[in-house]
Structures are given as C-alpha cells and as structure tokens.
Amino acid sequence: MTEFRRRHLLGAALAGAALPWDAARAQAAMTAAVYPGGWDEALRAVLAPRLRERHNIGVAFEPLFAVDQIAKARAARGNPPFDVFVLDPGPRVSGIEFGLFEAFDPAKLTNRALLPDGYADAHGAAVAAQVVGIAYNPTKVAKPKGWADLFKPEYVPKLGLTGFGTTFGTISLIEMAKALGGSEANMDPLFAELRRIRPNVAAVGQPAAMPGMFQQGQIDVMYTNTYTVTLLRSRGVNIDFAVPETGAAAFVTTMHIAKGSRNLDSAYKYIDEMIATPVQAALAQDPYFFVPVNKDVTPGADVPMRSISEIGNFVTHDWARINPVRAQWIARFNREMAG
Template sequence: MKRDDRFQLSRRAFVAGSGAAMAAATLPGRASALSGDLVVSNWGGSWNDYMYDSFERSAFADNGVDLVKDLAPVSERKTRLLAERRLPRSSVDVTWLSDSDAFEMNDQNVLEEIDYSQLSNADTIIPQLQSPYYVPAIYGGVVVLYNPNTVSTPPTSFADLWNPEYKGRVGLYDQIYFNYIYAAALVAGGDMSNVEPAFDKLMEMKEEIQPRLYPSHDALAAGFENGEIDISANYSARAQLWNANGLPIEMAYPDEGAIAIAFGVGVPKKASNREAAYAYLDAMLSPDGMANIARKTYYSVATTDASLSQEEKEKLEFTDAQKEKLHFVDYDYAAENDNAWLDWWNKEFKG
C-alpha cells in the first residue's frame, strides 16, 4: 500500500434504537477482486490521520489496493466533483462529506445511490441516520462549551451566550456561522425551517455582548486557553477532544436541544474503482473501525455494534433524552438560503 498525496491541493431527532483488517474480506470474492488505486477524498491534517489510523491502514495493507489521498478543504473538493460530472470518470472513488455537503452533492447529481446489500454491517446503521446517497460514520451536535474555572454557574441554554455577564468573552468560530444562526433562531422562537428570528437576535449579541470571532477551531481553543473567552457554542466532540488534551472545557447540553451534525462517505457516480470503494465503506462500518473512529474523533458513531466499552459509550454518546431533542438540518431550506445567510453574516454581523 502506498500513501500517495499526489492529489493534495493547497487546499434529522432520534433515539438509537471482526476487525477493520478483515472488513474487506467479509463479502464473498471481494478481497481477491480488489486491485488498483483507491482515491480517497478527505480533509487533510489530523482528520485524515484519524481515518488512516482508525481503519484505512489495516484494511488496505495487503489486498492489492493502493490507497491514494486527495486532501483539500471541502469547498475545493466539491467544486472539482461538480466539474467532473462532464468527464467519463471521476478523479476520486470515495469522498468524505458532512451531511449537508452530501445532500448538496446528491442534489447536483454527483453521488451514486448506495447499494447497502454490498455492505456486511449495513443493518447496524442507526435508521434515522441512514441515507440513500452517503454512508454515515459519525454524528454529534452543536452544544454550549464553557470554562468551569471562570464560569461559576454552568450554562444550560444557547440563550446563555446573550448573558451580559459574558460581554466580550463569548467566542464564535467564524466558519460555522450557520450553526449560530440556527442557535439564535431556537432562542428567539424560530426553528430549523424558519431562522428569520435569528438575525435580530444575533445583532443584539453583536451590539450588547460583543463576541470575539475566531478563524478556526484551534484558534477558538487558544482563546479559551489564554483566557480571552469563557463560553462558546461548538461541536460536542470538540469539548471532549480539548478536555482530553488538558484544556479545561466542559460541555453543556442546551435546553433548546443540540443542532445535529453528521459526517460520512459518498461514492461519486463515475468512480473508477467501485469495488474498492465498497470495500472502504465496509471496513469503515466494521465494529473495530467504528470504535477506533469514535476514539479518535470523540464523536458518536452511526452504528449500534461498535466495539466500545460501556464506559466509552457513556462518555461519547448523547443520552436518549438528549437524542430526542436533537435538531436536524432542513436540507432543502438550508440549500435555498445559505448563500444569503453567509452574505448577511459577512456584511452585517461581521461588518
């Protein structure tokens, strides 16, 4: 196997009702049929390393497949996938996407319908996460994050971000602006299909709370670490990751309910190595593969049989009551409005 970075560029509510190295061999005749390059399109950096260490390395070590990486920001990768619809073949075989990105790519006729009969562990996928156009791997939610050393009363709601006590000490991660629009909508009486109340609420935050904006997750973490901020809203997995790395950050599940996020893998309609692509999906969904991904990313996994201990499950997964309150994106609504939301965020909230 080779790790070839030759393609590297600058770059919905619910209750959840053999090792990765063996996953590619679970379907009759699959292992012997595999060969050639398998081009995996993914985010770079630690996320790519997590997937490689979790299941890619063991699953494709000695089965005739050369693992090739296409690493770039999702915006660049989506642009290329759209451009390649006119070509006889796609330059990638599997692509990592968020749930919203996958919806967008499917809406643009990029992704093939998943043949779940080819996946030996498909029946363990949580039904409410299953999609016809991509295979979910992990999920979490946007929650409230805070420093327990500086916040005396633990927050309980997204509305705590508007608490005058935190004036100048609220941190927001610029790239997930849409999640702050959703959170503000929930606080102000809207919902995931009506965010109109959010805009006045966010302008109130801008004027009265004066939040600090950060360009990356790492920069937000640094804001907590150096004492610039006390509270934020971000993905649940980030709270667990930063806490594990020694940053005193705690997670508070908001009374309004968390905003769900999921990530998974799609197969372009013109993938060159479809057999290897399905072997990749099979390896990812294996009990050990899923457990390793959860341990690396601190997200909950989309299957029910991951080989996690009970202690690990309790740490990584939402409770049933929390799952009941998860808010899932209205994809059609978001797709219709996201450009306008981004324009408003840049011109009005940031301006």
C-alpha cells in the same frame, strides 16, 4: 476536526509518505476525499492500514472540505477527481441534487447491520456523527441553560462567535434564532441580537480559531461539537459541554461513491471498513474522539448518548431548506459582524 499530538502527527506523516509505494503494490487502488486535519490523520492511521491488510487495497487521500469536494467534482464534468466523498448534511443534499453520486446499494456492505435503520440508503452510508451544543469554562462562568443565555451580560464578554461557514456553526445559529423568536425562515431576531452584542463580545473569528482562543483563555464560551470539548479536555483545558434546554443538535457525516468511479468494488470496501467495529472503536478513542455510528461501539464519555440509536432524541435540521439560503446568511454575518 483539528490538531493532534506530536506522535500522531509524525505517524500520520510517515503513513502519508509510504502511501504511494503501498498503493502501487496493492492489487487495487482508489482515491478518497477526506476532511483536512483530524479526519485526514485519523483515516490514514486507522482506516488505510486495515483496508490494505484485509483487502490489499491502497487508498490515496485528498484533503478537501465538503464544499470544495462538491465544487471540484462539478468542475470535473464526469471525470471524478476521487472515488469517495465524505460530507456533512448540507453538501450531501447538494451532491444528490447535482447528480454527483453513483447509485448506492447498502446490501453490498457486510457491516450494514451495525448501522441504525436509514443510515445507509440509495445515496451512501453514515460513517460518523456530531453532537453540537455549548462549551464553557466551568471555572469562569456558570453553566448556560440554553442558547438565549449566550446573549446575556454575564456571557457576552466571554463569548466567541463564528458564522455559518460550518455545519456546527449553522445549526447553532439557527437554534439561537429559534430561542430568540425567529426561525429558519426568519433570522432577523438573531441578527438584531448579534448586532447588539457585537461591541462587547470577546471574539468574532473563523471556526478553526475558536478552540485555540478557548485554550488560551481569550474566550470562555463557544458553540461547538463534543469532539472539540473532548480534545481540549485531553490537553488539560477546563471545559465542559452544556446540552441546551431545547436539546443538543446532532447530524451524521456520510460517505458516497462518486459518479463515474472506476473503482466501485474498492469504494464499497472502503466504506464498509469505515463502519466496521474495530475501525469505529479505534476512532472513538483518544486522540480521535469520533462519535461512532456503529451500534456496537459506545461513544466517548463527553458525548451525551450511549449509542447512536439515541440520536433520534436530538435536534435535527432540514438541509434541503437551509442550503438555498445559507449563502445569504454567510454574507450577512460577514457583513454585519465585520470590524
């Protein structure tokens, strides 16, 4: 998640500036990894104050992307650099395989009943969801029916391409491969089509650059999550979300307690408050647009579900199979799509 309005950036900065003093005053303190940008700003503004008010716990946030959290924890060799991870499915699987998490007891979450079955397990708990599909400018192009449409002449000159470096990018490209006759085990049809359209595609760039390009009119079609669509629309951008004919993809973001954490009780309370109804409801609204996992909180209008309980209707992926080959896909995309 990326930018916010100026007043929220100012509020986040003030909250960040006050954090060391607040943490020092609190009876308990902890450190949590958080995604840079939107997540960092949202959790500072919404979750941290509630944790202080209800439990007198101060939290210091360390902005890190998921892969960097895993790398930093592994390098720490048993001396955890933070108490709580926040991870998408691929890095979650890596964290489990590397033994980076404390055994998790869902019974310690007072809000456990607000999550769907299976959303809190022996490793951690789900705290947000993402829904991935195709974003398009309805004033410039017709609504795409599915992933294969992105390779048609009417879409290629308006398409923004990004690689396998993010979860939404990875699963979008996997779904494209399937639509072209490939699979997770055979990405050749995808790469053949990517090479074919490369000379005529509007842009190939980093994931963080795509929303800006769309807003500026450099691209009119991209694959992304509903969060980005809602955020851009709130800024007056002409953008709609298309659910591919094979279904939109969805995944959940989870939190985990770091192995060796000396703040177990605080870490549990942090995760518990993250899934509490007031926090989930606040995060689902402007300017944050999170997709809630709390069953009592309704997702925003741009999310094609009315409750997290409907997520079983969406396309999901086996990250235990994806992780071992993802680095190869990243390298191949960078090599074949560069220049």
